[in-house]
Amino acid sequence: MSSVANVVEVRRRLKASRSDVFAAFADAELVAKWLRPSTQVKLSVLAFEFRVGGAYCFAYDVPAGPRVIVRGTYRVIEAATRIVFSWVIDPPDEHAGIESEVTVTFTSAGDATELMIRHAKFDRADAEARHAEGWRGALELLNGLLQNAELHR
Amino acid sequence: MHSEAALDRTFHALSNRTRRSVVHALAGGEAHSAGELGRHFRAAQPTISKHLKVLEDAKLIERTVEGRVHRFRLRQKPLQDAGAWVARHQAFWTGAVDQLETLLEKGSP
Numbered sequence: 151m152s153s154v155a156n157v158v159e160v161r162r163r164l165k166a167s168r169s170d171v172f173a174a175f176a177d178a179e180l181v182a183k184w185l186r187p188s189t190q191v192k193l194s195v196l197a198f199e200f201r202v203g204g205a206y207c208f209a210y211d212v213p214a215g216p217r218v219i220v221r222g223t224y225r226v227i228e229a230a231t232r233i234v235f236s237w238v239i240d241p242p243d244e245h246a247g248i249e250s251e252v253t254v255t256f257t258s259a260g261d262a263t264e265l266m267i268r269h270a271k272f273d274r275a276d277a278e279a280r281h282a283e284g285w286r287g288a289l290e291l292l293n294g295l296l297q298n299a300e301l302h303r
Numbered sequence: 304m305h306s307e308a309a310l311d312r313t314f315h316a317l318s319n320r321t322r323r324s325v326v327h328a329l330a331g332g333e334a335h336s337a338g339e340l341g342r343h344f345r346a347a348q349p350t351i352s353k354h355l356k357v358l359e360d361a362k363l364i365e366r367t368v369e370g371r372v373h374r375f376r377l378r379q380k381p382l383q384d385a386g387a388w389v390a391r392h393q394a395f396w397t398g399a400v401d402q403l404e405t406l407l408e409k410g411s412p
Binding site for chain 2: 158
């Protein structure tokens with residue numbers, strides 16, 4: 151067994167300014183040129199509202215395979231510093247409906263930019279506890295989960 | 304075919320450091336008792352028992368009872384399913400950043 155982490159992290163030092171790297175995320179035409187797993191995959195940007203609360207929708211096509219559609223909304227946009235957006239794949243993909251969140255940070259390193267992309271499963275229970283009642287909510291939630299676990303056994 | 308609810312359970316179970324450590328401790332494939340796992344993590348037994356229940360509910364571990372001794376063994380399937388999601392997105396972003404690098408080398412956007 152290799153890893154049990156539920157977080158994907160990619161770091162790269164890029165020979166470009168923070169604003170140039172940020173621009174590659176902020177412009178639909180630029181995004182279409184690179185935001186895909188390989189050159190074999192064609193990306194069509196179906197929606198792109200680069201503002202907090204705005205939605206995006208990307209369609210990925212491979213020569214022989216089903217189209218994969220990814221969509222989400224921008225949660226945080228801080229120019230040349232940080233972008234956070236949700237990420238969910240449409241059915242009938244095997245990973246459809248799994249809510250996750252991508253955090254991109256841009257840090258200056260001399261003339262270069264340290265890019266960090268962190269993609270984590272979005273735990274709705276955790277988020278609700280954080281937003282609503284903090285620790286008390288989390289504990290109640292935990293107790294509830296444990297009781298449910300017993301009920302369903 | 305993955306079930307979204309099953310993956311949710313898996314990821315929730317793995318969102319806790321102690322539970323991840325338990326999974327690591329069981330990764331060798333051998334069964335361990337709750338007592339052994341408790342000593343390993345220097346945690347109170349009721350705490351370990353709760354974590355084990357969460358892991359069991361997520362079907363990440365299975366329990367066998369021999370008299371008073373509860374033994375736990377890792378189940379591979381949910382980890383493999385969760386691992387497939389992680390591997391896919393790791394490959395996606397690594398590939399994407401490769402292409403971003405190429406795009407930036409061609410000249411400023």
